Amino acid sequence: MECVICLESTSNSTKVFNCDHINYHLNCIKNVIVCPLCKVCKIANDNIINGRFVSRILVWHYNQILPASIYRSAKKLDCEIVIIKSLSERGPNDLIYHYP
Numbered sequence: 001m002e003c004v005i006c007l008e009s010t011s012n013s014t015k016v017f018n019c020d021h022i023n024y025h026l027n028c029i030k031n032v033i034v035c036p037l038c039k040v041c042k043i044a045n046d047n048i049i050n051g052r053f054v055s056r057i058l059v060w061h062y063n064q065i066l067p068a069s070i071y072r073s074a075k076k077l078d079c080e081i082v083i084i085k086s087l088s089e090r091g092p093n094d095l096i097y098h099y100p
Helices: 062-074
Strands: 056-059 080-083 094-096
Touching: 056 062, 062 080
Parallel strands: 056 080, 056 094
Antiparallel strands: none
């Protein structure tokens, strides 16, 4: 599959827009607010870190919420922080935050 912006090969499978189009590099659409293919789908969120869309920040223990909140603010993310008990709760766009 090729990126619809730069026309280079991409293997992106991350859904960023409120549609099913995924044929673009995350860096190519970082500042785009509508899907380049259907033009009507607004971006679901602007939470992109290191070329990866982040929907939630996951922590293992309640004492990690404050450091994760500081990280979220520093990275200007708009996502919830969730305490998990196992990796089975992790979604494909979740970021696991661990602060010792």
